[in-house]
Structures are given as structure tokens and as C-alpha cells.
Amino acid sequence: MRAQPGRSVTSKVLALLDAFSAASPALTLSELARRAGLPLPTAYRRVAELVAWGALERGDDGRYRIGLRLWEVGSLAPRGLGLRELALPVLEDLYEVTHENVQLAVRQGLELVFIERIAGRHAVPVLTRVGGRFALHATGVGLVLLAHAPPEVQEQVLAAPLERYTELTVTDPRRLRHCLADVRRVGYAVSDRQVTMDALSVAAPIRGPEGVVAAISLVVAHDRANPVALAPLVQAAGRVLSRALGGS
Amino acid sequence: MRAQPGRSVTSKVLALLDAFSAASPALTLSELARRAGLPLPTAYRRVAELVAWGALERGDDGRYRIGLRLWEVGSLAPRGLGLRELALPVLEDLYEVTHENVQLAVRQGLELVFIERIAGRHAVPVLTRVGGRFALHATGVGLVLLAHAPPEVQEQVLAAPLERYTELTVTDPRRLRHCLADVRRVGYAVSDRQVTMDALSVAAPIRGPEGVVAAISLVVAHDRANPVALAPLVQAAGRVLSRALGGS
DNA sequence: GGACCACCTTTCACTGAATGAAAGCCCCGG
DNA sequence: CCGGGGCTTTCATTCAGTGAAAGGTGGTCC
Structure with a gap:
């Protein structure tokens, strides 16, 4: 199959953000995908968009972290x-x-x-x-x-x-x-x-x-x-x- | 038409978050939709998901604000x-x-x-x-x-x-x-x-x-x-x- | 050097999640 | 009672998103 009964795109994006925690603030793509319960290519695409916007940042070590842009938005709470x-x-x-x-x-x-x-x-x-x-x-x-x-x-x-x-x-x-x-x-x-x-x-x-x-x-x-x-x-x-x- | 050449769902979600600013931390659904450049029903659906997750909160006045959950995640930056x-x-x-x-x-x-x-x-x-x-x-x-x-x-x-x-x-x-x-x-x-x-x-x-x-x-x-x-x-x-x- | 491994990126044919017009609510004010 | 503004739901349609699979890329071990 090509597009199974899956969850909404929004929930996938949020699951990716949820994957981060105080204990693990820096994750590889594979770890992110696993924690969010997403296939790797799917995680790849969503993460790429999040990075482009600034919600995530990719460090020199290749790992992803929460981006400053998300901190900025969050600071409006x-x-x-x-x-x-x-x-x-x-x-x-x-x-x-x-x-x-x-x-x-x-x-x-x-x-x-x-x-x-x-x-x-x-x-x-x-x-x-x-x-x-x-x-x-x-x-x-x-x-x-x-x-x-x-x-x-x-x-x-x-x-x-x-x-x-x-x-x-x-x-x-x-x-x-x-x-x-x-x-x-x-x-x-x-x-x-x-x-x-x-x-x-x-x-x-x-x-x-x-x-x-x-x-x-x-x-x-x-x-x-x-x-x-x-x-x-x-x-x-x-x-x-x-x-x-x-x-x- | 029913699904025009639109933007990605992710970009719409992020546009909704972007609509908030220090000057306007509380927005009605219509204002959100307008600022994010989305049709009202689309904004409605995305916002509902964001509220369910905690990225947005709905006040007693019916306006939406950035939710504590987003602040939490952002604090991991x-x-x-x-x-x-x-x-x-x-x-x-x-x-x-x-x-x-x-x-x-x-x-x-x-x-x-x-x-x-x-x-x-x-x-x-x-x-x-x-x-x-x-x-x-x-x-x-x-x-x-x-x-x-x-x-x-x-x-x-x-x-x-x-x-x-x-x-x-x-x-x-x-x-x-x-x-x-x-x-x-x-x-x-x-x-x-x-x-x-x-x-x-x-x-x-x-x-x-x-x-x-x-x-x-x-x-x-x-x-x-x-x-x-x-x-x-x-x-x-x-x-x-x-x-x-x-x-x- | 080359075989292996782990991880990331792209391709592809397919389809259901997302879409927006339209209609239905609900509440308030005149 | 009607009109208006804002929110919510419906519905037929379709394109954005999908995951399997294949294709890098870089590092390690023999």
C-alpha cells in the first residue's frame, strides 16, 4: 500500500516535537522517527520542513535539536x-x-x-x-x-x-x-x-x-x-x- | 475545486503559530486564519489539533493563545x-x-x-x-x-x-x-x-x-x-x- | 582495498487525508 | 424577527503525503 489509514500530518509533526525531552535534547533522524513512531522517509520530510522554518535546528554533529524559533514562539505563552x-x-x-x-x-x-x-x-x-x-x-x-x-x-x-x-x-x-x-x-x-x-x-x-x-x-x-x-x-x-x- | 495546489500541511501549521506575536498574543479563529493566509475551515481543523495537543490554548474569551506545552518544548532549545x-x-x-x-x-x-x-x-x-x-x-x-x-x-x-x-x-x-x-x-x-x-x-x-x-x-x-x-x-x-x- | 554497516536521501506509483465551497449553528443587538 | 459575525460541519473531489525500495555517503574493521 502507499498511504495507509495513517494519522494526520499535524499529529506527526507534533509527535516529532514530542520526541525531544530534557533527557534527550539532541536526536538523530532515526531516533526521532522511532520515538515519533514514523517511517524514516516520513520523518525525513517533516523534519526538513521544521528545520526550514526554524522549529528544529541541525547541529554540526548531524543531530537535531529544538530550534530557537520554537523557543521564541513558546515564549509568547x-x-x-x-x-x-x-x-x-x-x-x-x-x-x-x-x-x-x-x-x-x-x-x-x-x-x-x-x-x-x-x-x-x-x-x-x-x-x-x-x-x-x-x-x-x-x-x-x-x-x-x-x-x-x-x-x-x-x-x-x-x-x-x-x-x-x-x-x-x-x-x-x-x-x-x-x-x-x-x-x-x-x-x-x-x-x-x-x-x-x-x-x-x-x-x-x-x-x-x-x-x-x-x-x-x-x-x-x-x-x-x-x-x-x-x-x-x-x-x-x-x-x-x-x-x-x-x-x- | 476541492484541493488546490496548496502548501504543505506542515507549513500551514507553522503559519498558524507564526500568526502570534508579542503585539497580539491572543487571536480569534478568524484573525488566525487571516494572518496565516488560510481558509477558515482549514484553520479550524488545524487549530483544533493544535489545541488538543496543547500547542495552543483557548481562553474563556474564545481567543486562542500559545499553549504551555509549546513553551515547555521550546524551553528545550x-x-x-x-x-x-x-x-x-x-x-x-x-x-x-x-x-x-x-x-x-x-x-x-x-x-x-x-x-x-x-x-x-x-x-x-x-x-x-x-x-x-x-x-x-x-x-x-x-x-x-x-x-x-x-x-x-x-x-x-x-x-x-x-x-x-x-x-x-x-x-x-x-x-x-x-x-x-x-x-x-x-x-x-x-x-x-x-x-x-x-x-x-x-x-x-x-x-x-x-x-x-x-x-x-x-x-x-x-x-x-x-x-x-x-x-x-x-x-x-x-x-x-x-x-x-x-x-x- | 573492499566488504560491511549505519544512517541519510531520493524515487515512484498510489491513495486517503486534507481540502474549500456551501450550508448550518449560535449568539447578540437592533 | 431579522441580520450579521463568528464558529462548526458536511460533502464531493483530488493532490499532498505515503512507505517500500533503491541509491548515496561515510566510517570501521579485516
């Missing part, structure tokens, strides 16, 4: 660099005061995406990456975003198995439900060694006109931390940003 | 957030020392793209935007990037009319050629009121294994500035980053 640009001064203030890691994240489906991070040089190292994803049920920002997510999102997260990262990760849906209620009640979230045994994070919501749109957090070494003392700082930063976004 | 993450601590150091605007840019074709900016709160306001483009012949970073660009790029820029931004913008190709030679000789570039009459910028190259890959600059009020005093600071930052990238 209101919830990406847009939010980032607005929040950066506030994050910097918070960093100046605490000299700890500051993080900004939004919810995307059943996960969170880190929009910005200021990595304190003397602070506890964090594993996350700007542009990276993470589960909603363990981190401080995740708990805030989940606690204020639409009910159907909460139910979906609670229904699925909750991955365990440390012995303190809350994996029981009933306990998590109580935690989320606490987060809503006190107005901030504390994740104490629920992601790694080194670190603790304190997070507060950022509200837009339609509700919570993002969360901000401090990540500190768990033995140096006093969550109750940090919470007001994080909450204050959250409120400044909420006001800037027209939230409550 | 080695010359985008990749370079940014590496450079940020150095830019912050430079900001700490000077409390002036710090900018990081790379060349993309015959223009430059701003990768990062630390906007000093008490510094002269700059018009540029992270993710934004600008001509190569006027700014400090532009002069550095142009001076170290391949000869064919330089010739193309010099052959085209050079836009004038202020009365001090160099628009004569012969003079610009001399400026570029100076930049290469002294190892930094000064753009004195060539973009706006308020500001002056001092820029230095960042070298990777294959030559200059980016440029870093300070933008200061022209009446407060002493370019010769600032140059060593900017150059030092450039050298730190060059070393980190395996450049000279």
Missing part, C-alpha cells in the same frame, strides 16, 4: 514567559530576603510545570528544571495547585496511584484529601520531605480573576527550616502577584 | 532556556555589581534574539522583551554578534538598508564595517545612543567551541555611563561564560 516576566521581580525579592530556592509553577492537566526558579547558591540543591514537569501530590506548589484545582482534576489525581518519593510522601488518597482541605483552610502548603529527605517546601497560591493560576514556593533544607516562619513571606509574595494579576 | 540557565548566575553577578540592565542575546539569521534580561529597577528602562528580536546593526549585543558572524551574514546585513533609530545610528555600510573591525580588535562593542537617545550599551562576546555563540551587555543611561570602565566587567562575564561553554 501567557502562562510561560509571560507569567515569568511579571513574577521575576517578586521572586527576586523573596530570594533577597531568604537566600533560599524560589520556585514558580502552574498546573498543566494532572501535573505541574515549573515556570521559573531562582536557585540559591548556598541553598539546598533542587532537582527540578525550568520547563520541567512533576506530579501534583508531593511538592508544596503541587499541593497548592491541586487544592485549588477543579474538583474533577482532584478526583482524577486521587483516583490514580500516588507515586511514593520518600517514606513521608502522602500516598493515601484519604490523607491527601485532608491535606488539601488544610491547604485551603490555612492558605499555604507545607511539603516536609515528601519529595526528597533533604528538603522541605512552603508554597502559596497566586490568584487571577478566575481563581488560582499559579503557585510560588520556597525550598529549604529540612533541618534549617521553620515552615511557620516562612509561610507569611511566601504568602505575601503570592498576594503581591495576585494583585498584579487582578486576583482576589 | 539549547540556545534558548538552555543557554539562559547556564548564564543566569553570571548575569545576576553582573547585576549585583552594577545594578544596571543586563542582557543576553544570540544571533538568529540576520537578527538577534534576546534570551534573557535582568531589568534593573532603578536603571534606564529598556524596550526589549525576552524572546524578542532586533536588528544587528545598532545595539551593543548586535554589533558583537555581527562582528563575529560568518562573512556571508555580514555581507547580507551590510547590503540591506540599515534602519535608523536615532541620529547616531550608524547607517553607512562603510562606517559600520569599520565599527565591526574595531569590535573584533578591542574585544567589546559600545553602542552609544544608537537605539534610543537615553541609553548606551556595552557588550562582549561569549564563545563556544565553534566561535561566538552569544553576547552579553550592560545597558545604562548615556549620561551616567563610562563605557571604558564598564567594558572590563562585561568582558569578564563573557569570559566566564565562554569557559563554561568550552570556548576560547
Whole structure:
């Protein structure tokens, strides 16, 4: 056959972009084709067009990478660099005061995406990456975003198995439900060694006109931390940003 | 007719993404179709697929915006957030020392793209935007990037009319050629009121294994500035980053 | 040197995914 | 109630896209 019941061209293009990840930012054509589930000649043609436009770039090593043009377009995402640009001064203030890691994240489906991070040089190292994803049920920002997510999102997260990262990760849906209620009640979230045994994070919501749109957090070494003392700082930063976004 | 000699589907998808810009980050379907030069039903179908994947998002107002997913993918561009993450601590150091605007840019074709900016709160306001483009012949970073660009790029820029931004913008190709030679000789570039009459910028190259890959600059009020005093600071930052990238 | 291998690029005959005109919705304002 | 602007679906048609296969290209090993 010559043109089997295949997928749409658009889905193939998007599958090619999907093939890239933080772990593998540079791929050969064959790897790309395999990851996207496309025959080699098909991948070849689509990739050639993407390179011509600038969505992909071909390095001197012959491997393909995400192109600057795609970064440019992506930077127009209101919830990406847009939010980032607005929040950066506030994050910097918070960093100046605490000299700890500051993080900004939004919810995307059943996960969170880190929009910005200021990595304190003397602070506890964090594993996350700007542009990276993470589960909603363990981190401080995740708990805030989940606690204020639409009910159907909460139910979906609670229904699925909750991955365990440390012995303190809350994996029981009933306990998590109580935690989320606490987060809503006190107005901030504390994740104490629920992601790694080194670190603790304190997070507060950022509200837009339609509700919570993002969360901000401090990540500190768990033995140096006093969550109750940090919470007001994080909450204050959250409120400044909420006001800037027209939230409550 | 039903399927005229049209363009490739891929080019249509990319045209839709291209329709967005910093000036118009939210578009209705009709606007999108018009900007991309597509019939409405065609735009409708492609956009629906892009939304399903997350490349676009549809707001409560019915307008389409660039989606977070595209931002995520774009953040994998080695010359985008990749370079940014590496450079940020150095830019912050430079900001700490000077409390002036710090900018990081790379060349993309015959223009430059701003990768990062630390906007000093008490510094002269700059018009540029992270993710934004600008001509190569006027700014400090532009002069550095142009001076170290391949000869064919330089010739193309010099052959085209050079836009004038202020009365001090160099628009004569012969003079610009001399400026570029100076930049290469002294190892930094000064753009004195060539973009706006308020500001002056001092820029230095960042070298990777294959030559200059980016440029870093300070933008200061022209009446407060002493370019010769600032140059060593900017150059030092450039050298730190060059070393980190395996450049000279 | 030449046989092999891995990867990339082009060709070719074929066909179903994509097409745009047209008609149907839906909501708002007069 | 009608008109208009924007969005969505239908439908007959066809060309852009297809994948198998063959043709480079460059490197490694014997």
C-alpha cells in the first residue's frame, strides 16, 4: 500500500516535537522517527520542513535539536514567559530576603510545570528544571495547585496511584484529601520531605480573576527550616502577584 | 475545486503559530486564519489539533493563545532556556555589581534574539522583551554578534538598508564595517545612543567551541555611563561564560 | 582495498487525508 | 424577527503525503 489509514500530518509533526525531552535534547533522524513512531522517509520530510522554518535546528554533529524559533514562539505563552516576566521581580525579592530556592509553577492537566526558579547558591540543591514537569501530590506548589484545582482534576489525581518519593510522601488518597482541605483552610502548603529527605517546601497560591493560576514556593533544607516562619513571606509574595494579576 | 495546489500541511501549521506575536498574543479563529493566509475551515481543523495537543490554548474569551506545552518544548532549545540557565548566575553577578540592565542575546539569521534580561529597577528602562528580536546593526549585543558572524551574514546585513533609530545610528555600510573591525580588535562593542537617545550599551562576546555563540551587555543611561570602565566587567562575564561553554 | 554497516536521501506509483465551497449553528443587538 | 459575525460541519473531489525500495555517503574493521 502507499498511504495507509495513517494519522494526520499535524499529529506527526507534533509527535516529532514530542520526541525531544530534557533527557534527550539532541536526536538523530532515526531516533526521532522511532520515538515519533514514523517511517524514516516520513520523518525525513517533516523534519526538513521544521528545520526550514526554524522549529528544529541541525547541529554540526548531524543531530537535531529544538530550534530557537520554537523557543521564541513558546515564549509568547501567557502562562510561560509571560507569567515569568511579571513574577521575576517578586521572586527576586523573596530570594533577597531568604537566600533560599524560589520556585514558580502552574498546573498543566494532572501535573505541574515549573515556570521559573531562582536557585540559591548556598541553598539546598533542587532537582527540578525550568520547563520541567512533576506530579501534583508531593511538592508544596503541587499541593497548592491541586487544592485549588477543579474538583474533577482532584478526583482524577486521587483516583490514580500516588507515586511514593520518600517514606513521608502522602500516598493515601484519604490523607491527601485532608491535606488539601488544610491547604485551603490555612492558605499555604507545607511539603516536609515528601519529595526528597533533604528538603522541605512552603508554597502559596497566586490568584487571577478566575481563581488560582499559579503557585510560588520556597525550598529549604529540612533541618534549617521553620515552615511557620516562612509561610507569611511566601504568602505575601503570592498576594503581591495576585494583585498584579487582578486576583482576589 | 476541492484541493488546490496548496502548501504543505506542515507549513500551514507553522503559519498558524507564526500568526502570534508579542503585539497580539491572543487571536480569534478568524484573525488566525487571516494572518496565516488560510481558509477558515482549514484553520479550524488545524487549530483544533493544535489545541488538543496543547500547542495552543483557548481562553474563556474564545481567543486562542500559545499553549504551555509549546513553551515547555521550546524551553528545550539549547540556545534558548538552555543557554539562559547556564548564564543566569553570571548575569545576576553582573547585576549585583552594577545594578544596571543586563542582557543576553544570540544571533538568529540576520537578527538577534534576546534570551534573557535582568531589568534593573532603578536603571534606564529598556524596550526589549525576552524572546524578542532586533536588528544587528545598532545595539551593543548586535554589533558583537555581527562582528563575529560568518562573512556571508555580514555581507547580507551590510547590503540591506540599515534602519535608523536615532541620529547616531550608524547607517553607512562603510562606517559600520569599520565599527565591526574595531569590535573584533578591542574585544567589546559600545553602542552609544544608537537605539534610543537615553541609553548606551556595552557588550562582549561569549564563545563556544565553534566561535561566538552569544553576547552579553550592560545597558545604562548615556549620561551616567563610562563605557571604558564598564567594558572590563562585561568582558569578564563573557569570559566566564565562554569557559563554561568550552570556548576560547 | 573492499566488504560491511549505519544512517541519510531520493524515487515512484498510489491513495486517503486534507481540502474549500456551501450550508448550518449560535449568539447578540437592533 | 431579522441580520450579521463568528464558529462548526458536511460533502464531493483530488493532490499532498505515503512507505517500500533503491541509491548515496561515510566510517570501521579485516
